[in-house]
Amino acid sequence: MSSTPVIFAASGLRAGYGGPPVLDDLSLSLRRGEAVGLLGLSGVGKSTLVEILGGHARPTLGQVTLNGVKVTSKAPHHRKAVKARLRTVHQNGLTGIDPHRTVEKTLTDAFTQARRAGRSTNSDVEGALLGVGLPIRFATRTIQTLSGGERQRLAIARALATRPDVLLLDEPLTAVDPTMREEIARDLRAHAAEHEIAMLVASHDLALLDQLTDSVHVLSEGRLVESGALRDILRAPSHPDTRAIVEALPEAVAANRVLRA
Numbered sequence: 001m002s003s004t005p006v007i008f009a010a011s012g013l014r015a016g017y018g019g020p021p022v023l024d025d026l027s028l029s030l031r032r033g034e035a036v037g038l039l040g041l042s043g044v045g046k047s048t049l050v051e052i053l054g055g056h057a058r059p060t061l062g063q064v065t066l067n068g069v070k071v072t073s074k075a076p077h078h079r080k081a082v083k084a085r086l087r088t089v090h091q092n093g094l095t096g097i098d099p100h101r102t103v104e105k106t107l108t109d110a111f112t113q114a115r116r117a118g119r120s121t122n123s124d125v126e127g128a129l130l131g132v133g134l135p136i137r138f139a140t141r142t143i144q145t146l147s148g149g150e151r152q153r154l155a156i157a158r159a160l161a162t163r164p165d166v167l168l169l170d171e172p173l174t175a176v177d178p179t180m181r182e183e184i185a186r187d188l189r190a191h192a193a194e195h196e197i198a199m200l201v202a203s204h205d206l207a208l209l210d211q212l213t214d215s216v217h218v219l220s221e222g223r224l225v226e227s228g229a230l231r232d233i234l235r236a237p238s239h240p241d242t243r244a245i246v247e248a249l250p251e252a253v254a255a256n257r258v259l260r261a
């Protein structure tokens with residue numbers, strides 16, 4: 001992986017909401033096809049970081065680049081490319097989408113967006129749905145009729161439909177039941193590996209992080225304070241926040257029954 005090129009980089013990020021900064025001089029990078037988790041106590045700034053990395057919010061300082069292009073660039077050709085190549089699955093699923101839009105239209109719009117940005121896509125609505133465990137009969141349903149878990153799955157399908165280089169996921173499967181979650185995570189991981197999609201997954205769900213990612217960062221006090229393989233970090237946490245996360249684990253996880261061998 002270390003010989004694979006870095007395609008996504010954030011450097012010197014500072015951000016907040018008027019009070020003390022939530023992110024402070026934070027830097028990170030992703031190599032092509034790399035899957036990284038983001039762990040941290042509640043309120044530490046994971047969603048804030050994901051929103052900034054995805055270009056949905058601006059940092060006070062620092063910058064984020066995808067293939068060397070600023071994700072907040074206003075140049076039309078950059079915007080088009082970034083929109084297709086960098087996708088975010090937000091914590092609340094399909095925010096900002098017209099609730100009367102059908103599932104099929106949601107996906108075909110994403111395919112169109114991909115083509116406009118010069119990405120090759122097979123425009124396969126059924127395949128996109130099946131990839132997240134939704135049957136084809138869902139194509140004619142409107143967004144407002146979907147359950148929370150179905151919306152989350154559609155949000156992932158929509159993000160993948162543009163053939164992104166980088167996928168940012170913020171608690172992507174919280175509303176999906178654990179059995180389905182495992183299956184979707186497995187398919188997502190396989191899809192990302194096949195298409196060399198780099199992923200950053202922010203989640204409190206350690207089993208999900210274990211399944212989806214190669215390594216994790218721990219965010220605390222505005223910075224990444226610990227990084228490495230999830231199992232190593234849980235076995236020997238060095239930062240007080242990581243120790244707090246480990247101490248709060250249910251016994252089954254601590255006994256390594258949730259993180260499977």
Ligand SMILES: Nc1ncnc2c1ncn2[C@@H]1O[C@H](COP(=O)(O)OP(=O)(O)OP(=O)(O)O)[C@@H](O)[C@H]1O
Pocket residue numbers: 017022040041042043044045046047048049
């Ligand atoms: N719009 C906002 N205005 C003011 N403060 C905010 C706003 N959004 C987030 N915050 C604060 O910024 C901090 C970081 O929030 P953020 O949602 O990024 O944390 P998080 O790590 O994703 O939390 P969780 O794990 O609970 O989802 C928190 O203290 C939160 O209260």
